[in-house]
Amino acid sequence: MNYIEHIGKYFIMLKQVFKKPQKWSVFKEMLFREIEDLGLKSLGIIVFISFFVGGVVAIQTALNVDNPFIPKYTIGFATKRSMILEFAPTFMSIILAGKVGSYISSSIGTMRVTEQIDALEVMGINSLNYLVLPKIIAALFFYPLLILLAMFLGIFGGYYAGILTGLFYSEDYIYGIQLDFNPYFIRYALIKTLIFAFVIATIPAYHGYYVKGGSLEVGRASTQAVVWTSVVIILLNYFLTQMLLG
Amino acid sequence: MIEVKNLYKEFDGIQVLKGVSATFEKGKTNMIIGQSGSGKTVFLKCLLGLHTPEKGIISFDGRNYADLKTKQHRQLRQEMGMVFQGGALYDSLTVEENIMFPLKMFADKTFDEMLDRVNTVLKRVNLENVNAKFPAELSGGMQKRVSIARAIVMNPKYLFCDEPNSGLDPITATVIDNLIQEITKEYQMITVINSHDMNSVMEIGEKIIFLKDGVKAWEGSNKEIFKTENQAIVDFVYSSNLFKKVRQVYLNESK
Numbered sequence: 180m181n182y183i184e185h186i187g188k189y190f191i192m193l194k195q196v197f198k199k200p201q202k203w204s205v206f207k208e209m210l211f212r213e214i215e216d217l218g219l220k221s222l223g224i225i226v227f228i229s230f231f232v233g234g235v236v237a238i239q240t241a242l243n244v245d246n247p248f249i250p251k252y253t254i255g256f257a258t259k260r261s262m263i264l265e266f267a268p269t270f271m272s273i274i275l276a277g278k279v280g281s282y283i284s285s286s287i288g289t290m291r292v293t294e295q296i297d298a299l300e301v302m303g304i305n306s307l308n309y310l311v312l313p314k315i316i317a318a319l320f321f322y323p324l325l326i327l328l329a330m331f332l333g334i335f336g337g338y339y340a341g342i343l344t345g346l347f348y349s350e351d352y353i354y355g356i357q358l359d360f361n362p363y364f365i366r367y368a369l370i371k372t373l374i375f376a377f378v379i380a381t382i383p384a385y386h387g388y389y390v391k392g393g394s395l396e397v398g399r400a401s402t403q404a405v406v407w408t409s410v411v412i413i414l415l416n417y418f419l420t421q422m423l424l425g
Numbered sequence: 426m427i428e429v430k431n432l433y434k435e436f437d438g439i440q441v442l443k444g445v446s447a448t449f450e451k452g453k454t455n456m457i458i459g460q461s462g463s464g465k466t467v468f469l470k471c472l473l474g475l476h477t478p479e480k481g482i483i484s485f486d487g488r489n490y491a492d493l494k495t496k497q498h499r500q501l502r503q504e505m506g507m508v509f510q511g512g513a514l515y516d517s518l519t520v521e522e523n524i525m526f527p528l529k530m531f532a533d534k535t536f537d538e539m540l541d542r543v544n545t546v547l548k549r550v551n552l553e554n555v556n557a558k559f560p561a562e563l564s565g566g567m568q569k570r571v572s573i574a575r576a577i578v579m580n581p582k583y584l585f586c587d588e589p590n591s592g593l594d595p596i597t598a599t600v601i602d603n604l605i606q607e608i609t610k611e612y613q614m615i616t617v618i619n620s621h622d623m624n625s626v627m628e629i630g631e632k633i634i635f636l637k638d639g640v641k642a643w644e645g646s647n648k649e650i651f652k653t654e655n656q657a658i659v660d661f662v663y664s665s666n667l668f669k670k671v672r673q674v675y676l677n678e679s680k
Contacts, residue, residue, distance in 0.1 A: 202530050289516075298513040301473050301585075302527050303502030 189385050195307040196315070196381075209313040217279050217314060217380075218321030222328075224278060225271055229262075229329035232270065233336030236261050241346035254347050255337065255355020260364075262333035268368040269416050271329045272375035275322065276408040280383040283314060284404035287387030288397035296388070307388065315380040322376035323369050330368070367423045374419065375412050382408045426450055427472065427583065427615055432481035434467055441467045442478070443639040449615050454606050454629045456618045459636035460661065468636065469587055469619045473507060474498060485583065503531055506576030506614075508586040508605075512568040514560040514575070520547075521556035524575045531579065546574040550604060566597035570604070577608060584609065586618040590625055598622065602629045623662055626650070635661065651675045 200206035237258045244253055287310060290296050299306040334356055341347045383404035390400040427449040434442040441464045449455040457465045470476040472483060474490060483490045485501060493501060507513075514523050521543055528539045547553060550570040560568055569589060576584060586605060590598035606629040609616040620626060626633060627647050635643040635658045643658040650662060651672055663669045 205529055293511055294509045294513040295515055297470075297473075297475055298507065298509060298515075300475060301502055301505055301507040302530065303499035304530060305499075 188389070189381070192307060192311075192385055192388065193381065195305060196311045196384075198305055198308045200308060200312065201304060205309075206313060209309070210316055213313045213317035214321055216282070217317050218325065221275060221278060221325060224274065225325050225329050226332055228274055229267065229271060229332040230336035230339075232266050233258060233262055233333030234340035236266065236333070237337030237340045237352070238344060238346060241341070241344075251347050251351040252355035252358060254341070255352035256358050257355075258337035258352075259334055259356040262330050262337075263364050263368055266333055267326045267329040268371040268375065269412065271326055272322075272372065272379065272412050273409050275325075275375075276379050276383075276412060277405050279318075279379055280405045280408045281401045282383075283380065284383035284387040284401040285397055287311075287384055288390040288400045289394075291388060291390050292393055292397060311381065311384045311388070314384060315377060318376040318380040319373055322379070323372050326368065326372045327365075330365075370423065371416065371419050374415060378411050378415065379408055382411060426486060427617070428482070428484045429472070430482040432468070432471060432478050432483070434464075434471055434476060434478045436467075441639050442471070442481075444481070445636065445639070445641050447634050447641065447644070449617050449632070451615050452610055452613050453631045454609050454616050454618060455632045455634070456620055456626055456630040457634050457636060458621055458626055458630075458661070460621065463636040464639040465619050465621075465636050466587060469585060469617065472617060473505065473585055474502065503527075503579060504582045506579065506581035506584045508569065508572045508576050508584070508589050510588045510591055512560065512572040514568060514571055516560055518559075519556065520552075520558050520560070520563070520571050523560070523571060524578050527575065527579050542578060543574075546578050547571075549577070549608070550574045565592050566594075566601065569593065569597075569601050573601075573604060573608070577612065580612065582614060584612075584614045584616040586616070586620075588620055588622070589618060590620075590622055595624065598624065599628065605629065623665075623668060626662070637661075652679075 237254055240254045240257045241251075244251070287296075290310070296306045296310075299309060338349065338352050338356075341349055341352050383401075386400040386404035386407070387397075390396050429445060429447045429449075432442050432445045433440070445464075445468060457468060459465045467476060471478050485504075488497075488501065490498070490501070514520075515526070518526065521540070524543045524546060525539050528534060528542060532539065534542070543556070547555070550573050552567060552570050552574065555563065555567065555571070560571070563571065573589075584605075589605060590601045593601060602625045605616060605618065608614070618625070618629075627650070630647040630650070633643075633645055633647065633650060634641055635655075637657050643653065643655045645653060650658065653659065663672050
């Protein structure tokens with residue numbers, strides 16, 4: 180199948196996904212389950228990675244800013260900008276594409292090969308709407324919160340790295356993160372996050388839903404899902420940056 | 426009654442069903458038999474609406490499937506129950522939640538009423554005290570029973586079973602066969618079973634359709650299968666020495 184056919188099939192899938200849920204109470208139940216599976220269970224890895232990434236960015240900036248004419252508060256400023264503009268929304272989304280994308284693709288793919296999706300269809304249930312819509316809503320609702328948390332923890336990680344290494348003073352770092360604060364950058368990051376969240380929920384769902392074969396194919400679909408989700412995030416990141424900041 | 430007329434279905438240029446016609450009546454266990462690759466699963470999936478045939482008519486009590494709109498399709502599907510080969514139970518749900526699922530989706534009942542119905546069907550398939558268990562904690566036979574319970578929980582008019590006793594030991598397989606037959610009579614459903622298990626065919630096959638290479642090669646009952654001279658079905662059913670001997674004994678006795 181060529182790429183154009185896949186893209187067409189993906190949009191046809193979305194048309195089925197965005198139908199009115201057949202029973203709101205069941206939808207609500209699924210939504211809470213997905214918030215837990217896709218959101219809350221990703222909290223740990225986001226906390227861990229963002230804290231250390233922030234620390235590394237601060238240390239590397241400190242090591243590279245050895246010119247006495249460049250003020251030390253640049254470290255805090257650079258860490259804040261890097262975390263808000265790129266590391267939190269894009270880097271964390273790539274991490275989530277790996278963790279959540281493979282989960283979505285393999286869980287839906289397994290349901291496909293074990294005929295659980297057929298069982299839903301036979302009952303008269305719109306399986307795409309039932310399985311994918313709660314995932315999209317959960318991701319759109321929860322990922323911005325995760326990314327905001329990642330921004331905060333990244334900046335905090337940088338601060339803590341300064342205390343541990345002694346490469347810069349806390350006062351300089353705090354002054355740096357307060358300097359030239361632009362709320363639009365947060366908005367830009369959240370817009371990106373919402374779009375990436377949609378991509379993370381739908382591309383793996385597409386790969387899982389249309390899988391054919393057995394467990395080997397589910398594994399392959401899962402790998403493909405992560406690769407394609409990451410590729411689409413990177414491409415969208417480029418265009419969105421150009422559109423929103425250019 | 427389910428009526429199928431002149432059904433054709435192909436995949437990637439390979440013709441799997443070649444003009445199959447059949448009728449399935451109420452209160453009877455109808456069986457579709459045939460070798461692997463004969464098209465019986467595709468035929469069943471066409472009946473269920475999971476595959477769209479290229480040509481042919483499938484009508485459920487006078488309702489032509491192809492003429493129905495999406496909403497009517499979904500309504501018709503709510504009148505169907507299906508027992509899948511592997512059970513197709515939802516791994517993340519308990520037995521109780523699995524069986525309650527169609528009720529939650531389509532029935533306007535309180536939780537207690539739904540629970541009552543779940544317990545009734547569980548009792549009907551001879552399962553008790555398994556409500557809180559997950560499918561992975563059950564044996565193959567128990568999973569099949571739960572699958573049957575889920576299939577009948579909405580009081581369906583049509584029950585479809587895809588190899589309901591595959592992977593089961595002979596005793597459990599007979600129990601499942603008899604259960605399906607009893608339920609069919611009790612609920613007056615139209616039951617269509619897809620099988621290549623000859624014990625099942627002999628046990629409960631009130632109407633048998635034999636598919637060979639996508640064509641209906643024979644039609645009859647489990648009584649007639651002993652007397653038939655149709656070479657295709659004789660080769661298929663009596664491929665084992667045991668069944669050859671059984672047939673010989675039957676023919677000798679009936680002389």
